[in-house]
Amino acid sequence: MHIQPFGDKALLVSFEKKIDPEINQQVINLYHTLKASAKFTFLTPAYCSLTVGIDRSRFTINEATELIKELASQPPTNQSVYVREFTIPVCYEGDFAPDMHEVSEITGLDPKEIIALHKAQEFRVYMLGFVAGFAYLGTLPDQLACPRKKTPRKSVPQGSVGLAGHQTGIYPVNAPGGWQIIGQTPVQMFDTTREEPNLLFAGDKVKFRAISEDEFKLILLKEETGIYHTEAKHG
Amino acid sequence: MDNLFKIKILKPGLFSSLQDLGRVGHQDAGIPFSGAMDKEAHKIANELLDNPHATPTIEMTLCGAELEFEGVGQIAITGADMNAKLNDKPMPMYQTIDIKSRDRLSFHRVESGCRTYLAARGEWSGTEWLSSFSTISNLLKVDGIPEQLQSNQSIEIRTSNFIEQRTYPKTARPIYTSSYILRVVTGPEFEQFSIDQIQSFFDKVFEVSADSNRMGYRLKGAIKDYKPLREEISSGIVEGTVQVTSAGEPIILAADAQTTGGYPRIANVVTEDLSIVAQMKAGDEVRFMLVGLADL
Known part of the structure; x- marks a missing residue:
């Protein structure tokens, strides 16, 4: 763990520069610990770094650095041990998957194989960014x-x-955006009318489930009328 | 809270929005900081009315709004000089001004600088999201918070009393030119740049591109011989972070920037100078000057 000033009112805590679940878990653990301390103005967890906002009327950069070191040496909070698992329904068909053909050409896999691979694995939410609520999930198999x-x-x-x-x-x-689109979910990943607008946070686990166009429409209707329940497991 | 004062937007101007101190603390959800670009001007305007700093102001860009007031109230304007006229007479900036019902206030093109702030004494009512009135970049839609102020929109402000006139000293007011020096501290990826590239970054006079907005300032003029080393793993961004694009051109990230990015962060504009960044406009010249954190 390396701590350096980031501008004059933030610190950047860096871990080994690698996209790796264990390194990301260290970021998430520290994020929960610092969040629970309520001593910092904002926290931006990323793949292998955590940006920590400092209230300069409370702490000098050096004091904040020492405080982070001290808090980091404490055992992880309950929050970081608690894993949330979500199943996100996705329709991989027709207009919902405009790049399925291109992905098929690039990977040499047919759409059935692409879908099978995409829904087989449990993914990790490494970080949020790009736009509000955008979750970066990994890691895709090489194929x-x-x-x-x-x-x-x-x-x-x-x-x-x-x-x-x-x-x-x-x-x-x-x-x-330039991501290759292979499907669409009717689930509201981000909703400004919810108390917690985001569905996913860094550290969450996600699995995809293939649905038909009809089920897509049904879930969308449930979302719009506020009766949809997210498919989630907590523990 | 018995006095009701209304600001009616007759014409919104080029780009006018409600701003306060933004949404600091929600970046773990990928939500931008938002808030006034020139926080200093925003705060001074509120101080001239004895308002808390978190009270919203109207932020106007390059060419300001036309407004009509209903009821009596007190206002103040700070930031860029937009030749404000109250009932067709020039209105002074940086002081408390008393307003009567049906007064009309019009702003014009900026003389210098880029953004003007209009504050009004009292408690503003309107739609807040995550405890802020600030608008959100065009990607995110929140009911009741339009990205820009609209014609015929009315803002209601309630006050219980008025204050004695305050004036912000002339000597303390900022002067805007068309050429700026921004103080920066080294950024997280500073050491990845070669000595030649670093020299070029501090030597060069960059030009503010027309493609600049509340998300960021794009600068024209590439750092000499710049080739990206590798794709960076996305990491956090703060206001004032200077990223270098693959083409070698710096971008200064501003209030509505995304919370993470993947370009190397060469430097970071110091907080005090973010108020200068907010007043730069297309065609202005800008240079960077390295300072140590201990100097701040």
């Missing part, structure tokens, strides 16, 4: 890894499930 689109789309519809490198992600809102 499914594919580059971003050469020309990004001006607008990717909300709920789109995409691939980029060894990552997969869900667009929480309509946003521009």
